[in-house]
Each structure stands twice: as C-alpha cells, then as structure tokens.
Amino acid sequence: MGRAEERRARQRGARRDQQKKGGRIRRLFTWKKMLGTFFGLVLLLMGGFYIIYLMTPIPKANAAAQLESNVYKLSNGKIIARTGQLNREVVGLDKIPEKVQLDFVAAENMSFYKDSGVDFRGTARGLLNTLSGKGKQGGSTITQQYVKNFYLSQDQTVTRKLKELVISLKVDQKYDKKEILAGYINTSYYGRNAYGIQAAAQAYYGVDSSKLTTEQGAYLAALLQAPSQYDWAVASETGKKLVTARWNYVLDNMVKMKELDPAQRAGMKFPTPMEPKPDPGMEGQTGYLVQAAKAEMIRNGVSESDLAKGGWTITLNIDPKKQQLLEDAVKQELTSKLDKKRKVDQDIQAGAASVDPKTGSIVALYGGQDYQKHQISNAGTHSYQPASTFKPLILAAALNNNSETQDGNKIKASTIYNGDSKRVVKGDGGKGYNPPNEDDISYGPITVQQAMNKSVNSVFAQMGVDVGLTKLRDTAVALGLTHMKDVSAEPAMTLGSYGASPLEMAAAYATLDNHGKKVTPSIIKSAQHKEAKYNKPDPIGDQVISREAADSVTSVLTGVVDDGTAKKSVRDAPNRDGQPVAGKTGTSDDNKSAWFTGYTPSLVTSVGLWGEAAAPRTIKADGKEITVGKGSQVSIAGATGYEGEAGNRIAGGSIPAKIWSAYTFDAVGSDDSKFDLNTDQGAAVQPDEVVPSNTPSHTPANTPSHTPTKDPTKPPTHSPTHTPTKSPTTGGTSTGQANGGTSTGQANGGTSTGQANGGTSTGQANGGTSTGQANGGTTAGPGGGTADPTQGGGTLP
Template sequence: MAHDSSGPSGPGDVQGPTPRRRLFDYPRSNRRGLRRWLPSFKHLLTFVLLVLSGLFAAVGLVYAVTPVPHTVNAQARQQSNVWYWSDGSEITRTGTTNRQTVPLAAIPIDVQHAVLAAEDRSFFSNAGVSITGTVRALLRNAAGGSDGLQGGSTITQQYVKNVYLTQEQTLGRKFKEAIISVKLDRTVSKDEILTGYLNSVYFGRGAYGIQAAAQAYYGIDVGQLTVEQGAYLAVLLNAPSANDVRNTTEAGRRRVLARWDYVLDGMVKEKWLTPEQRAGMVFPEPIDPRPAANLAGVNGYLVEMAKRYLLDHDVVDEDRLDAGGYAITTTFDKRMTEVLQQTVQDQLAQSLDPAERSADVGVRVAAASVEPGSGRIVAIYGGPNYVRQFVNDATRRDVQVGSTFKPFVLAAGLRDGVQDRDGRRDRISPRTVYNGNDNVVIRYPNGKPVLQDGVPWQPGNEDGVDYGQITLARAMDKSVNTVYTQLGMDVGPDRVVRAAVDAGLPASTPGLQPIPSVSLGTSTPSALDMASAYATFAAEGKQRAPYPVDRLTRSGDTVDLPDHDTENPYDDQEANAVTQVLRGVVDSGTGFRAQALNRPAAGKTGTTDDNRSAWFVGYTPDLSTSMGMFREDAATHAFLSLSGVAGLERVDGGNLPTRMWTTYMRAALAGQKATDFPEETAGGLGGPDTSLVPPNTGTATPSAPATPTTGPPTGDTGTTAPPTTPPATGTRPPATSAPPGGSGGGGATSRPPSNVPESPDAPESPAAAVT
C-alpha cells in the first residue's frame, strides 16, 4: 500500500537521509544564546561587499574630484639667493628659506641612490603610494601615536606633502596625500618627482633641499658630494635634528652610524654599490654648524650693491629676486675686500680716540677699487657694519670731492683746447703756463671777470700761497686753485662737465653743473664714481661703466646680464698725458706719501672747504682706488669739519687718506708683478718751463688775469665758439679765507655755488670754491 509522503510518518516509517546544514543555516528559533543575534554568513558577506563597494565608490569619487594642485605652497616656493665672491666662495645667503633649487643632473647618481635606499627603495616601481606603509601609519595613529601621524610614506607622498599640502597631521591630510600621489605618479615622470623632492625636503640646520644641505653640512656644492656624504645626508631625512652628529649624545651617534650603515647596505642590496666599494667606506664627519653670516659686517654692502645693479638694469624685478633661487657671482675679490676693510679699521683705531677727543666722533671713510679696462668692482668699503650703518658710504653721492676733480679739468683742456680772446681754440699741454698767484681774478675768455655779488671772484689758493708763473703739471702737483679755476673757464665749464662725465662720473651727479666753481670739485660723485673715472686714465682712455655682478643663474639656467660696452672718450695720448701729470703728484707733489707703494702710481689729493672732507684717488695700471674721509653728526647727519681729527690741525687729502690708500694698495697688489705705465707718462714736468713766455699777462700779480701760454703746436686750432648757459638764479656770500695749516690737497676758499652763467656778457656770475 502506498503512503502519502507528504503526511506525517508513523513509527514504522523508514526515513530518508537527513540533509546537511550549512554554517549558520538554521532557523533563528533553534539558535541559542549569542548565536541567535549573529547575522547569517550570507548576510555578513553581503554587508561586507556593500561596505567595500561603497568605500571603493567613495575612493573613486574622491580620486575623480581631487585634482593635482596647479600651484605649490608658499613655503615650497621660497628659496634663498646665494651671493658669491668672484672666486666662487660664498659671501652669504638671503631670504627666509635656505633653499637653492638644482637640476637632477647636478646631483650625483650615488647621492640619489643613497636617498632612495634610505627612504623608498621601490620608488621607480611603486605607484606613488605604499599601501602597507600607509595602513600601518593610519593604524598607529588611530591607536594614539604621540608623535602625530607616523611614517610609511613613499618619496612621492613626501613630495606631495612638502610641495602641495600643509604639514598638519590629520587623517584627512594623509588620505588626500595618498590620492594626489597616485594621480601625480600617473602624470609626472619619476625624475621630475625625485627632483622636486630633493629640492624641497628638510635636512636640518635650516637647510631645505640637497644643495643647501651640502653647504650646511660639508661646505661644498651638491655636485662635490661623495657617496659617504650623500648617505649621511640621506640619514638626516629620518630625523634631521636628532641625527645631526654634531648635536647629539654618544648613544645618538651610535644610532646615526647604524642608520648610515643601513643606507649603504641597502645600496649594495639594490646593486647600486658593489660590496668592495662598500667595504672601504668611513663615516664622513660633517662640519660644525655655522651661524648665518647674512648681512652683518661688509656682506650687506656687497649684497646691496649687487642687488641694486640687477634691479636698476632690469635684469630681474624685485618680486622675482625676493622669491629667491638665484646664484649671484659678484666681481668682489674676497682678499682685496678683506684687506680694504682691515686697512681702514686699523688706521682709524690707531689714529682716533673718540673717548678723549670729541673731534674723533663721527668719522667715516668711503673707498672703492675698480679694475681698469674691465670695469669690475673688486672691493669697496661702505662702512664698519651694515646692520649698524646701512648707508653705503662707497656709493653715496653727497660728499664733495675737492681737488680730486682737477684731472677732469686738465683732460678737458687737453682734448678740447682753450678759447682765446678772439674765440678761437688753442691746444694746450701739461707744460702750458698759467698765473698761479693767490687771489687772481678769474676771467671769462674775453677778459671780463667772473663776478660774485658784484665783486670779481678770487677763489684763492690754500694758505694764500703765491706760485707765480707755473705749468699745469706743477700746478697739479701743488693743487693750485687759481690755475685750474681759470683753466676751467678757458676750456668752458660745460666742456669740463662733459669731460668728467665721459671719464665715468654720472651725468646726474649732484653739483656737476657748468658753473665756474665746478673745476674746484664742488660736485659730489661717490667714491665708486671717482675710482671708475680715474680707471679711464689708467686704461689709456678706455672707459667701461663699473659693475658688481659677473654671473647670474637660477635653477642651473644662466640669466643674461647687461653688456659691458667700452667707450673711448680720450685717445691714448690725452689719457697718458693726464697720467703723466698725476704721477708727478705722487713723485713730487701733495701725494708724496703714496711713494711708499714702491711701484708706479698716479693720483690726486683733495681737501674741501672748511675741511669737510679729504680724499686721495689714485691708480696703478692694474687697480684704481679712491679713499675719502669725512665726518657726520649721527643725529642730524650734517657734515662736520675734520679739523682736530686724530689731533691734526687739518686733515689733508695727502695725510690720512693717502696713508690708507697706500697701505691698502700695497697689500692688495702683493704678489703681483709691478706693471709699468706707458713710457711717455714718465716725469720731468715738475717745474716751470722757462722757455715759455706767457703773452698778454705782463708782470704776474695777485690780481692779474691767468692767461695761458702754450708750447709748440700739437695740432689744428679749433674754432668752436664758447657755449652759454641760462642767467644766474642766485648768488652766494663772498669768499672767505682759507683755513690755516699745512699744505695738502688745495683747501677751499669760498662757499658752494649756485648756478652761474658761462656767458662772458653776464652781468654777474656767482661762484664758489672747494678745492
């Protein structure tokens, strides 16, 4: 009898095999305890899949909407500018961040491998992130790591953090870092990432980037690093301050050396280094930390001058220069600059006693050296310390130069000739004779006197000395004011100004105006201007504008600098004639103390009205140097008299300035073979030429006009008419007597001028004098 299988079975019924139950696959009513609340495996799996899908979707969405930033953060953009001496050694660095970007090709491959061995050995094969490292870092920080987010980052991640993100230690920043790293790795080459990393990562000692680190720890450029040194710099990346062996404990040193071994062993493992190479390596001790030189001492004056040159010539704009990254090689010679600094400071220390003599307070010195023919500025003295006195005395244009201006008057006469009473121009030579007596009335070429306050102008000589009939050469030796003032009028003040500008003085120099007193040095060119202009005579008439920068690069790329054009304002005969006369100043004139240089030299002293400044400007064929001295009230910045300084009744240009010039030049040129001037510049002009009888002067008297006489004709006579200037706009008080004292650079005898018309028909011509 058949049974209905759907009905209940009785005791006699035979049961079929019981089906196997799957894990968790039983009615919830049959589960006991905690199991009744657990989801089934299917439910659990479904839940996990849903979460993972959502997570992947979220990651995908974040990946899609997170761009690689187009701009780097401000910190990563900032670099230092590095300023170098002419020999390539470093002067200083400027900028808030000590960083200098270099191309990857400039970094030795062994140094690159050392960094990879320390930080990311799979760099060239990974996708920009380390999953295991990132997860490990997240777990550690989720557990409450006290040091913030832990490591585990690839080089790409570190680069993204340094360059695109902030340094905040949050899970959100870490997640964003990973996303950007993956995208960056897909769009940028590994070399670009490695370059960016090596130029942005911090190495300690304030050094950002591998170039700054090489300088900070070994005092060399990155291209000179050895494998051992590169391995130590790689060690620093893990903990820059703690791993500096110059600032750690003995235990810390052992830890650093172990890490250094780890890096080198890793290079062997990656076959970047052979076991044989590794075996002979010794830990390279870094140098002691050096305080930032920055702008203290002479550095600030050098940097300021070079920076101003770059800005004034539109080489770079100020914003780009301030952003940094430039390597500026200057023309400054380190040894010469240090010698100049030491010379001035030693001389002032030996001569001055501000505690005992009030006259010794506020004394300042301005000095500059220029290379004749090239225009390179090799040394300056702008002051004792830039951070205490930021005004650069070597470049300021407010100190009168006195009789050091007279060579430009002579150069103008030699080049342009002098105008006679008939309006013709006659050639002159250093042997041309003038009336050198004191208080001679200065006249226009037509014979009319130059007037000051309605009275004929008589500038006078220092100490009221009468020299009688005297050659221009000997008048330069003695710095005779009356001769060179009259010569300036005979040539024409406008031509005198032009001659000075052609030699190298800026046309914008204050006081450089075509007025009668310009020949006495009433203008105020800087010490640098004067050294440059005299260098024109040293270079036989070739003139180049002075410049302080030889080379400029940024990130390895050369930046173009202005061309240095050579002008020829004077032919060699004219320039050499000036040199011949100025050699006489050293050999037998007011600059006799410069004979101690013991090599051919030419120069001119200068001492101004009321002894407000004193100068010596001179040169050899190899170097032109100016040395100026003045005194300034610290509170009002008013110029004070040098009388009484160093216990001297008067500070002449032939005294302290010439002494400093000679001491410096002797040390600056030490070891260099003495170079001779051209043969025709030799002396022999030291006295009056009795074979020349000055016409139209009669018996020389203090009031007689100083009419020139010429030697044998030297060329065609010019016919250029004298130029004129607008009428005078004001007058000055009458001349005062020269200060008492010994001889020097030709002391001043009247006050600074206002504009004076050159026209012989002008009713009055206010004039002034400084010597």
C-alpha cells in the first residue's frame, strides 16, 4: 500500500472515532433529556416550596407587651433617659379617608388589589442581594411589608425572606385586601416615635387620621421610605428634595391609577408638617443627647423601627463633669445675660460639641437652651455659615496638595499674598470674585501666617482658587464636613459660605489635632440588646491628609490665639494656666453667626452662635425693611447688650471664644501635654517673617474703620510669639509716595512704613514698633519704639 493510501486510511479512521465520540455526547445531551432535567428541577423546587408552605404556619403577631424601653446612660453609668414606649392607636379603614388609603397603594404597590400578595421578581432580587451582601433592597408588596412588620423581624437574612414569601401568600389567601392594607398602615413606623397612621397624623399634622387630606396622606406615605431623613423639621436640603420628589411620585401614581383628576393634581401644594413635640422627660440637654445617640445608631445600620421597639441599653461617651462645665460656660457667658425685652436675645441660638481627638468620643454636647422648647439640635444642624473657621481647611488643602500660588511659589506659612480688600481673585474662571475683608481693611503684602491671624478674606479666597476648588471641597469632606460632598465647588466656598455644624467643625479640627488621621465623633460608647448586635464603627480612621500638613495648620493656628483675633478671649483667659492652644474665630456676613473652634492636645471644641428668628419680624436688609418668618436667619448683633465691636457686632473672638475658654481650660485641668508637631513652619515653631516690599501693590484705605485697642503705655502681658528673622542694615531703605503713597524704612533693625495724607506708617526703632497715619491716622508702638500721631486727629491706641 502506498503512502498516500495509508494517509487517507488514517484520516478515515480518525473521522470514524470523532463520529463515535460525538454520537455518545449527543446521545447523552439530547434536547429531550435536557428539557426533562429542567422540568425535573422545577418540579423539585416546587415540591420543596410546597412542603415549606405546608410546614410554615402564620405566626402569632408581635405582641405589644414584648416591647421594652431603651435605657440611655452617661459614661459613668448614670441613667438619664428611658424611651421606646409604643405610640400607636389602631384605627379601622373607616377612620382613614379613601384617598389617603390609596396614597399608600400608589406609593408602595399599585397592583396591590390585583396581585397574590407577593412580588416574586422583587423577592428573588432581594434574595440574591442578601446572598451577595448588598444589604437591604426594595421590591416588596404591601402584603410582604405588613408581614415583616406584624409577624417577623427586620433582619435581612435568606431564612427571613423565605418566611416572608410563604406567610405573605397565606395571609393574602386568608385575609381581605382591606384588612391587609389596614394592618400595614397601622403597623408601619413613621418617625417621631409614631407607629400607625393615627399617631403619625397627630405627630405631623396635629389631627386625627380621619381629618387627613390627600396631600397630607401622600406625605405620610412618602415618609415610610426613610422617616428620619424625610422628616421635614430636621431634614437636610437633600432630604427635603428627596421627600418632595417622593410626594410628587405618589400623587402622580394616583393620576395613573385614575384616582385623581390631572387638574386636581396640578393644584395640590406640598403640606408642610408642623414642628415636632418633644418626648416627656427630655428637658434641658437630655433630649439632644438622646437624639444624637439615636441618629448615630440609625446611621450605622440599626433600623428606626427596631430602635423604637426598645430593649436597648445605650451608654454614651458623655463625661458628666465636662458636660456640666460646658452647660455652665454657656450660662455664664451667654444665657444668664439674655434679656427677654431685647428681640435679638430671643433669636440667639448656641450650639457646641467637644471631642477627644485620640478616641473620637463626644465628651460634651450643647444642643440649645432646652430640648422641650427647641427640638432641632444646634450641635448637629449645618444651616449656618462657619465663616472664617473654614480658613484652616483651605490651608490644610494647600499644604496637603503641595499647591502653588499663581506666581508658582509653594504655599506655606511664610508665603506672601496680596491682602488688599476686594482684590479680584486671579484664576477664578472669569467670575470676578472679589470679597471684602472685615471692615474693608486692606493689608497689602502679608504672609499666610499673618493672614490667618487677622483672618484676611482676600488671601484665602485666592488660596482656595490656587489649590483648586474641587480639591478644596474634597479635602473639607475628608476632614469631616461630610454634607459638603454634594455641593458645587464655587469661589464663595472659601469664606465658609456653605453651612456646617459644631459637630462637623469639631470633627475637622479633631482630625488636624490627630495629625491628619480621620476622626468621626461618636457619642455612643456601647449599645447592647438581648436579640440584636450593634456594630460600632471605629471613630479613628485612615490618614486623610499628611501629618506634616495637619501639624503645620496646628502650628499656624497657635498664632491666631497668641497674636490674632482670639488673643483677648483665649490667650489671656484667667483660667488658661499655660495650656497650648490652636484655634480660629469666625464671623459671618451681617453677623448672622459667630464661631470659635479650637483645641488643646487633648480636647477639641467647637462653639457656634447664630440668629434664628423666634417669631416673624421686620428687619433691614440692603437699606430696605423686609418681613422674615419664624426660623429665618437673622443678625445677632447686640445680643446680651454686647457693645464691643463695630455696630455691636458679636465676633467669633468675643462670646463664642469666651464660652470656649471658660469650658476648655477647666475641662483639661492639670493636663500638661504639649502639641507634638512634625513641621518646620507656623507660629508654634518659628518666628514670622518680615514682609519685604519696596514697591507695595496696595493702597490702604484713607479712613480705617477700626481702632487698635492695645495700650502702648503698658508692658505686654504675653511675650510675642514672633520676632523678625532678619534685619537690614541700620538706616535701611525708605520708599515713599506723597498723597496716598507708602513709605517703608528701617532704623536700627526696625521697620517703618508710612503714608502721607491718609496713609499708614508702621515702624520699629531700636526694637520697638510704630504704626501711624498722617492726617487722622492711628499709631501704635510697643517696646522701645516711639508712637506719635503725626498730625491732628491721630489716636494712641
């Protein structure tokens, strides 16, 4: 046989082998066998489900008698509150308007009256998500939610979901749809400690369920998705937008169901709920402490309904001694000085939060004068501008990102900026942002350290743009201002124009104090329940900015206390006893808020004051008289009869800083720890630099709007933190400009800067400092220098 024939024979043999193998596979996996296997599995599953169905009875309802109180304790074990009593009155559907009943159907389950009580697709999706660890998922029918509320727990487990499925089918067969709907409406949790629609109607609208309107019913139906987040009285701006959208969704579904006429729907307006009524026994600060603990547990995974059912023993991190000191400080510096006859005294609100930066524990909290009278905690609300207390976060972002000025200079404490008031910010995308400094003072060339000390708006507005507004926002969020994650990055952000709460500001400064490791303030020490477990997150997180950046900001902030806007109330506080302090003042536009947030090595505290109209009133704005409603933001100028600033303005360095000092220095007591700083810049570690400027780019205002208060005839009570680092030769140089120009010179190591006819002169002779202004200016010269106003009208501060 030839080679070609042998090759063809081998190929024919190989084909026969493949055909035999393929035939075996085809015989094993025929379409009939595969289809039979599929139906066999389906039948097996159906049989298994049928067995489960037969073996799973409808259980007894959750007995109200099993409900317990929640017990709240301070860190020393003292019980301060018991809550969790069931607030429910079951009503029949005859006590609920039909349109309100349909609001709930429209919100949760439009096919309710037609389905078998189960959404198999939604349940399957929920099972898969539970198995994959994705957490809670929607998709349940009204019947399933009723079964979960009335017969089962809120646990997210496969077993519980299978039980829910089986029991829902049985309940749908056994009970009329009307009974199921009534059960669902009466067992659901609506927030404000209200179970069932009757309690909810009273809690939110002060009426019986029979008096609810369709619009009000739509709100209550929308509320069930997230009771705390959607409660209008305490909701954030995001929460209000979400619940409004949900309310619209409910009513639009009513139109789709042909239960509402489109024209009638179009005329409906959102029914704003009334303010919540306080729980009994929650007077003073107790209600605020309990409120903060509840919010933290819900934020970390405990459902509102399970928390409301009770049985928890919750121990707080609140230190009773520090808590009392904080309350006493507010009383001493603020509330004891209020006069009901002054309208502004009726409007002023105070909030404060004190945090241990090493553990994240909230050791003291002030939510307002009395929870019974004002249920929204001032410690947690972020409706008011933190103003210049935001500036350290700008510097933190600059240092952490190694940012540079528009001229390519690296930003650090000694970097020189133009501090002129209303200077247009460069690189702001053509928006022409030019914020004024406080009292419209122009500072000219000024270091970052000095700008922080004097709280110069124009410098930090420019720095924010130099950093990049998106980077700045992200840094603020990382440090602790979590609500800012959804705000737009705008130049005005640099002045603290977005609101912040004392708790958020305490979180951000605690992260700085903790060398850049994230601190999330926590009020809960432990939470125990016989049937549930609370997984408390670690308040100390990852490094969110570098240690060097955090420590450098701390170093700079010591200058604000020693030589800046906080020196009178904090540096010279009689109870300070040498404690190292870093901090920042803040005063918002129109004096609607005033802040001081500061820290020692062991304690961080943020104090905020703001105006909230106690009743509708007429105020002046932009030269016009306008009427504002209750709760509107109003000025606090002149509260307590204060007359210490221009226009009786209450600045952050006044009452807020005094409250901070009265509390903090007594709270830290004999603690002698020091700041452990890994930095080579800032007031705490090096002297300030002389600003070399032979050709200043600024023109000081002809009429300063403030007068320095320091008396040069008295020796300083605190040694200066900074001394010039370099001294030009005796005689120095002098550059002058007549009629509004600037003169700069130095004699014997000192510096003299002056302006004729309305300008300013600053100098140092033989170690002293002289600041003066010709023709009505101001002069100050401590130490060995001279201080003489050059012409009539000058004052010796």
